[in-house]
Amino acid sequence: MLQRSSVEQELEREGSVNKPTMTMKTSALSKEELIELLKQMLLYRRFEEKAGESYAIGKIGGFCHLHIGQEAVAAGCITPLKKDDYVIGTYREHTQALAKGVPPEAVMAELYGKAAGTSGGLGGSMHIFGTDVGFMGGHGIVGGQLAVALGIAWGIHYRGGDQVCVCFLGDAAVNQGAFHESLNMAAIWNLPVIYAVENNDFGMGTKFSRVSKTEMSQKSASHGVPARVIDGQNVMSTYADFGEVVEEVRKGAGPQFVDVQCYRFKGHSMSDPVSGTYRSKKEVEDKTENADPIKILCDHMFDSGLLSPEELQEMDGEAREVVKRAAEFAEAAPEPDIKSLYENVYSEANPNGRLFFDGRVI
């Protein structure tokens, strides 16, 4: 028997009939779909664990925000998309890039700052791009990508295409002006964009309730953008519910706002403790124990006779192998050439006049 999500239980407890929500249609998922979701989440978990290890020994620098605990968001929201749909994300985007089809080797090489990375080592953890598969970047300024997503959706609308653009944002981004400007314009022009909040309840170390008088699900109302609340820890409902939203938007429903409720098992970035002054160790332990998206899916599949421990072990072994190869590739890849620094600042060399004033000769 599938466990009811904490979101559903909470909604029922509050008896909030006006609260927008979705009904789970998880029973319709096939064994193949479930296995695919499981394989993906295992890959994301192992990938992020490896990134954490590599960061700890100095192979990855800068800021590095892991997605551990939120794998169901990447798997559940991106799997329903087509290749020519677009995804744009925040700086917690490694796994979303993988989910959209960016090769693990290229993502890991970017984290290592190598020439074979997605941006040739010039982007780093927060700026993974894979435009050939519709992954339009990780973006480092909270809220900035919302307006860019608006433009991607504008481009779809301009050309009369049937793609959709999914824009991930953290819960803290709804307090930026960019959020309101973007939702308003998306609504007046009925653009095919889904603003999916990865609502892990903390903007860095600030609990959402401390910085917002209203609830997340109310945030889009004044712009006339429909809101849904979906469970971001149970990948079966994430996938089924988000998939429904995607198809509605594809059919012309216009912009949607989805509160994907999830939880971050690690610190905000690698430089923060997992718990501390802003949340208790017990809270994190409880969530890790009871809301692990991989565990939730595995338990369901074990109970339904769709998965054996041996099969799980084999799949996990495959995920670890992919990640191991990605790390080896990144390790062995060459450093970027100094010349590459200047190559893409402008898209082409200007035949007239001077563009760079640093006086450096390469």
Next chain:
Amino acid sequence: MAEITYRDALNQALAEEMDRDESVFLIGEEVAEYDGAYKVSRGLLERFGERRVVDTPISELGFTGLAVGAAMVGLRPVVEFMTFNFSLLALDQVINNAAKMGSMSGGQVTSPIVLRGPSGAAFQLGSQHSQACEAWYLHTPGLKVVAPGTPADAKGLLKTAIRDNDPVVVMESELLYNFKGEVPEGEEFLIPLGVADLKREGGDVSIITHGQMIHVALRAAEQLAKKGVEADVLDLRSLRPLDVESILESVGKTNRAVCLEEGWSYGGVGSQVVSVLMEEAFDDLDAPVLRVTQADVPMPYNKKLEAWSKPSVSRLVEACEKVCYV
């Protein structure tokens, strides 16, 4: 050659490029039904429809970000800021996204965006509506910046900017919209970025300037001529890329230079030109290079104080005389 206004020259550039390339669209406040706050987009809605001439809410950050995203998927947006004063609300999208996207994506993304509108002071509009914004944009690698001072330059530079594959900031001038001048006809009238134009030739001092200040420079040059001082008036036209060769050529001839700009002095266009001259023309100089700029204060409302604060013909004449030791 037809004589048309600076406004109509810009209008022609927009219409011709929208005709030529279906991926070009114009977006901004009041650009469609109102025909543009300064009527630069007059008639374009009727001609191209609301899909390509788009009125927005007052949301500078939002519609500039829209342009960045639309460019990522192959469109060529032209963003009109009602004035560049309001573009400051969009700086995050311009600096953090448009300018950096090429580099931080390893060349996967290009940003063929034009950001245009009037910059600089008109008359008595007060501090928030009277600023020259070049320096905000010049500073950032990844952006190109042009500032046309004549109708012909306005048309030729805007057309080139629209065809350019990088973000180009086109700074117009409110006081020039009614200014008339000859403009070559033909769809392929393009002025390359990074090419300055010697608007007046003289051998004694180089006045290095751009945008609407070229007219101040030309008036000053006339007064100087009456006193026997002949000035080169070098119109940079393009600030990044910067036509360093033409600057060095003019100063190599005159051995004296004065930089004239509308904006504040600290970190302004002139600061960069002076640096170039120090680094690359030190031996040519017979006098320190001087700058004539706006007073280092927020622009006042009072008519007399405003006039005092702006760079003027008399201040420029004085500076030129000083470097010529007359």
